[in-house]
Amino acid sequence: MAQKFFEEREDQSEVKARIVSKYFYAWANVILPSAAANNSKIAYIDLFAGPGRYKDGAVSTPLMILEKAIATQKLRDNLVTMFNDENPSHTKNLEGEIAKLDGVNTLKYKPEISTGSVGEAIADQLATVKLVPTFSFIDPFGYKGLSLKLINGAIKDWGCDCVFFFNYNRINAGVSNSIVDKHINALFGEEVATELRSELTGLTPSEREQLILEKLAQAIKALGGKFVLPFRFRNASGTRSTHHLVFVSKHEKGYEIMKEILYKESSTHDQGVASLEYSPASARTPLLFSLQQPLDKLGSELLSLNKGKTISVLDIYKSHHVDTPFIKRNYKECLLQMEAQSAISAAPVKRRKGTMADEVMITFP
Template sequence: MSRAPELTATEFFKVPQPHSLIKADIVSKYIISWAKIIIKSNLHFKKDSRAYVVDLFSGAGKYDNGEKSTPVKLIEAALEIPYLKENVVFRFNDESLEMIKRLEKNIKDIPNCDNFSHPIKCTNFDAESEEVFSWFVKNAKTLKIPMCVFIDPFGYKQISRNLLKTIIQVPQSDIIFFFNYKRINAALGNEQFESNMDKIFGDLRVQNIKREMETAKPIQRSEIIIRHLNESLNEIGAKYVVPYVVVPEDDDQISHYIVGVTKHTRGYELFKKIMKQHSKIGLSAKSKFGHDLASLQRDKQQTLFEEAPDPINDLSNQLKKEYANSTVAFGVLYKSHHPTTNFTESEYKDSVRRLLANGQALIAEESETPNRKTTKGQQSIPNYLVIKFL
């Protein structure tokens, strides 16, 4: 298998591409944040506080130039937090024996790596093997230990609805996976790979995708594929799906997506926040989150001839319409409304600031006065601030 036809696993881990480092940052930050939330909650309610962190295609943990990839980042971050050391259960797997041996060495080189209450386990299974699937089924049916699973195959065949459904059925479990758009887009036009597409989308949905693509423009293909991916994941129990698009620096075509899958509004909020922090993407892009420098260049060119899109204005108009003639605390508004959009908390605050500045909303008389009227020169919007929409 290869991440691209000309690239082997060994070559891939020589020097990281910028988007590979971004991926490792997004994944490690999300998983550690997820583990903090899950473990603290279960400790509070005196439940079994173990949490699985599973990387099915872990790789070597480090590149040849010393840059760290996801497994090492996760272990180092967890070591800094006592309740994570006591409760996180790391499981790393890779189909390449060479990669696993390198990973085991890189883990041993981490100071205090043996301080975890549950020893780190590295395995060398085919990700589609009965051993792997049975382990997930056992956890789903009997153990039901929360797990955050990262699936980053070199190709796309190992991404299956059955596996994703088994994982998402476990309470408090989330998934992050690598969606190889470039190769899947090509495979959807080739009957030879139809069975592989059926595994990802389901056979009926694959036929629907193909029908839509017959009349679609090339620029619309990614929207069609991602929409059907979202709907397919919703069908198997995922409530929120957050795609992060990657367009390589030397290209203007989509390479892949990093896809976050969760059932919980807090997970959805967390995915949006972390992906926003790592986004370099233009307003002309079809995706909200991503690394797409080509879209930033398109934005510059378009603004010479037409008015630039204004997402904050769009959100402001939504809030103005939905909360007209009502009074609501910002925290209540954000908590109830953000699950319906892909906007982040900071963007909600910017939208409320704009409405206040334009006289389309007021700070209610009964509102508690913020401790600080301004934050970085802008109107402070704490959760308790009560807004009156006109």
């Protein structure tokens, strides 16, 4: 399966690689000053790295990360990279592709490449070793090796975030399959997995997906991964979900950065609100998928939550945006619409037309 995956690049693979590389660069820019002040390096870990290139010649995530590092002096001098794959032919090919990168010898720390399966031993190692600020990408082809312990090990230390591939198709089928109970228990935790199996009975496909993702997020948050953000991928016809890319961070800043990235990578935007999904069908015909009017619903919710209050735009955003699809500009657009409809009042009244700065005070009736 892994070999077939790398035969040619699909749209989903390109989107996934772009999301990871964009976040890595943004994360590094935020983390590097603090890391440097503490004489610390930063790191990128890819546990299922693949061969480096697809058969069509397109680079995959490891080479994209290294190209960004080579092009940026601070990264050249401070970034440690570690790439692993269980397939020896993949790691051998990856090593050759890395060696061919222009400027790879300018990296202060030579990329480390290892071959081995990802399981309990690596999870134990991440759990016990204190990591420098690290961004980890965990991209298994199914779900073998993916566990709460592994995710927790990847994010437990300061400045550590991770993105992991959540194969919804396989996991949805596996939840009710006793043969793979061990893997499902490792991913959700045994107690949550047991609850999930009983609660899924009789649910619609959409309800199943919502519950599975909610239980996953709850399990991760219980371990300290305060901010969990899934991005859905649908099949070619847009009729069902195939997998998710799940971001985990302990810090709100990382969550905000990733949500902005996912805003741009989403196939559709309804009233300016991102779908937080990539769907080939909706990307082709976006107007057919813009029917939910989420800003109208956001306005009603803000009126209810803030009744009688006077509160700044920034505080409105901060108190509400976690675990929603909304980014800051959505709140500002919503508040501007509400002001125009006299549903709220804003001070100062005299401002540059069409603006809603963070410090503007909003009074709710």
